[in-house]
Amino acid sequence: MAVATASRRSVSLAQARTRRTRFVGYLLLAPALLYILALVAIPFFLALSYSVRDVSVTNLSGGFVGLKNFSALFSDPTFRESLRNTVIYTIVSIVINAVLGTLLAFILLENFRGRRVVRFLILLPWTIPIALTILSWKWMFDSQYSVLNWLGLKLHLYALLDVIGPHLSHSYILLNTPQGVQWLGRGAIAMGGVIAVNVWRNFPFSAIILLAGLTSVPPEIIDAARIDGASPWTRYTKIIVPMIAPILVIGLLFSIIFTVTDLTIVYLLTQGGPANATNVLSVYAFQVGINSGNLSQGAATTLFLTPVLLLLALFFLRQLRHREV
Amino acid sequence: MATRTLLRAPAHAARTHARLNRRKITNRTLLYLGVAVYIIIAVFPIYWMVLTAFKSNADLYNPRNFRLWFNLAPTFTHVAYLFQKTNFATWLVNTYIISFFTVIVTLLAAVPAGYALGRMRLPGGDTLAIAIFLTYLVPSSLLFIPLSRIVTSLHLQNSIWALVLVYPTITIPFCTWLMMGFFKTVPLELEEAAEIDGCTRFQAVRHVVLPLSRAGILSVMMFAFTLAMQDFIYALTFVTSSKAKPVTLGVVTDLIRGDIFYWGELMAGALIVGLPVAILYNLFLDDFISGITSGAFK
Numbered sequence: 001m002a003v004a005t006a007s008r009r010s011v012s013l014a015q016a017r018t019r020r021t022r023f024v025g026y027l028l029l030a031p032a033l034l035y036i037l038a039l040v041a042i043p044f045f046l047a048l049s050y051s052v053r054d055v056s057v058t059n060l061s062g063g064f065v066g067l068k069n070f071s072a073l074f075s076d077p078t079f080r081e082s083l084r085n086t087v088i089y090t091i092v093s094i095v096i097n098a099v100l101g102t103l104l105a106f107i108l109l110e111n112f113r114g115r116r117v118v119r120f121l122i123l124l125p126w127t128i129p130i131a132l133t134i135l136s137w138k139w140m141f142d143s144q145y146s147v148l149n150w151l152g153l154k155l156h157l158y159a160l161l162d163v164i165g166p167h168l169s170h171s172y173i174l175l176n177t178p179q180g181v182q183w184l185g186r187g188a189i190a191m192g193g194v195i196a197v198n199v200w201r202n203f204p205f206s207a208i209i210l211l212a213g214l215t216s217v218p219p220e221i222i223d224a225a226r227i228d229g230a231s232p233w234t235r236y237t238k239i240i241v242p243m244i245a246p247i248l249v250i251g252l253l254f255s256i257i258f259t260v261t262d263l264t265i266v267y268l269l270t271q272g273g274p275a276n277a278t279n280v281l282s283v284y285a286f287q288v289g290i291n292s293g294n295l296s297q298g299a300a301t302t303l304f305l306t307p308v309l310l311l312l313a314l315f316f317l318r319q320l321r322h323r324e325v
Numbered sequence: 326m327a328t329r330t331l332l333r334a335p336a337h338a339a340r341t342h343a344r345l346n347r348r349k350i351t352n353r354t355l356l357y358l359g360v361a362v363y364i365i366i367a368v369f370p371i372y373w374m375v376l377t378a379f380k381s382n383a384d385l386y387n388p389r390n391f392r393l394w395f396n397l398a399p400t401f402t403h404v405a406y407l408f409q410k411t412n413f414a415t416w417l418v419n420t421y422i423i424s425f426f427t428v429i430v431t432l433l434a435a436v437p438a439g440y441a442l443g444r445m446r447l448p449g450g451d452t453l454a455i456a457i458f459l460t461y462l463v464p465s466s467l468l469f470i471p472l473s474r475i476v477t478s479l480h481l482q483n484s485i486w487a488l489v490l491v492y493p494t495i496t497i498p499f500c501t502w503l504m505m506g507f508f509k510t511v512p513l514e515l516e517e518a519a520e521i522d523g524c525t526r527f528q529a530v531r532h533v534v535l536p537l538s539r540a541g542i543l544s545v546m547m548f549a550f551t552l553a554m555q556d557f558i559y560a561l562t563f564v565t566s567s568k569a570k571p572v573t574l575g576v577v578t579d580l581i582r583g584d585i586f587y588w589g590e591l592m593a594g595a596l597i598v599g600l601p602v603a604i605l606y607n608l609f610l611d612d613f614i615s616g617i618t619s620g621a622f623k
Contacts, residue, residue, distance in 0.1 A: 032438035046471035132595035261464035282466035
């Protein structure tokens with residue numbers, strides 16, 4: 001009898017202790033969760049609500065208008081162009097970025113002298129804030145003093161272009177103005193410039209994430225495959241890629257997010273110009289929502305960025321389920 | 326026949342050896358060539374920045390000059406101009422104040438949250454951890470429009486405090502995730518031993534767990550600082566008066582007057598701010614990578 005009471009008491013004591021621990025645990029979590037709730041979740045729902053109402057800086061209490069903002073966007077040529085540019089910008093950047101990043105990861109996997117210094121130098125595009133380095137690019141693309149044009153002349157690349165250009169395309173003429181290429185003055189070339197900066201900024205990131213994956217593959221497995229006669233390509237596609245797939249996907253999704261939602265590069269390099277040829281959704285949303293004060297149209301524009309986020313959320317939830325199993 | 330084979334064997338081996346050696350040398354050459362190409366791509370814009378920052382205007386804007394090196398003596402006029410004729414010093418101070426408070430707020434929120442998620446096995450803890458990590462991926466370009474209203478209604482527009490308020494939304498999720506990882510590496514037994522020795526849980530955390538997680542806390546501080554420095558969109562949206570700008574915004578907006586670009590000053594400003602960030606970031610890079618990739622493994 002006494003023993004039973006004692007054990008029952010210790011059980012309830014343990015329960016009380018667990019309950020208290022839980023309480024303390026959630027208390028410790030509270031500041032972070034509240035912060036995120038107040039300044040990420042609420043603004044997100046605010047954006048949703050703006051997008052189905054008619055709200056501007058001067059008229060904050062605009063009423064419900066349904067999907068009018070979205071249909072207005074689709075009949076807006078600048079929006080359509082921005083949407084198209086965002087897709088092109090993202091796909092082209094990501095593909096080049098993946099190729100350059102993968103090659104670099106394999107290079108960094110090798111053992112050679114001065115690896116740490118090399119890593120520091122190659123990561124500079126990623127570690128220095130892009131709002132600062134973009135200035136150097138703008139200066140390199142300058143219409144009068146472009147160092148790239150100077151290099152092109154000195155290395156006789158433009159002379160070469162004059163020879164082979166006509167065989168390639170008639171539009172090569174666009175390249176050869178007397179001052180050299182007008183990097184940011186022509187739509188297609190400006191888009192190329194924006195993509196170049198994006199790739200320059202992000203390939204080091206892709207490489208280090210991939211490198212982290214590659215170093216997690218036990219070398220014995222690779223050696224065994226090599227002894228069995230698997231070619232480097234087979235080893236990569238059939239063994240390494242499946243093993244590091246989760247990391248690859250994470251790296252890829254991060255790169256997509258960084259590119260789709262990026263405002264800084266386009267805003268500071270071209271402002272979306274010339275004639276909206278490089279305008280993307282985030283910059284357009286800024287022009288509409290902040291510069292013109294049309295909060296509803298701006299919010300509706302940014303919501304076109306959410307499908308990508310949704311994809312990410314799904315991926316992580318799947319990861320979570322795998323972990324629980 | 327047998328002797329001939331035997332005699333030939335060493336020669337054959339030597340030839341194979343030489344071929345392997347040659348292949349190794351080719352591979353090495355290719356490797357260094359690849360490294361060189363990557364370094365040139367990565368570093369050239371930075372090199373161009375350094376060069377411009379210290380070139381005199383007479384040197385910069387003379388089209389006949391050799392552009393990849395100094396033709397006239399290097400100069401500090403651009404740096405001096407920044408500090409004497411612009412608000413550069415104010416922007417630097419603003420950035421340090423903003424960063425300081427961002428770091429404090431981040432620590433206050435992320436360290437306890439990381440502890441709770443990493444060590445307390447709360448019901449629903451894993452889901453919360455994933456949810457917090459997901460908010461790291463909610464981009465600022467999705468939130469800047471509604472946040473601009475929130476900032477205005479709090480009367481924080483054109484103030485550095487708007488950024489102190491908002492930057493922790495970028496830093497808390499990632500830093501919580503990082504701290505969680507660090508706390509997991511401290512053995513639970515140590516904490517339990519301290520409790521058995523008569524410490525309260527709080528004392529055990531303070532005297533045992535936190536000292537052991539010092540590297541993690543330091544790393545979180547660095548990231549709160551560098552992640553906040555990477556922002557541009559929030560500063561651009563919330564702050565328009567020059568006196569309240571952080572340095573990344575001030576440099577790009579105030580040193581460009583209409584069509585006139587002060588390239589020397591722009592590059593000098595970018596360099597002074599950017600290089601220290603790059604060095605800090607690099608020191609803690611391994612923690613950053615493990616923070617990102619731990620979303621994939623486990």
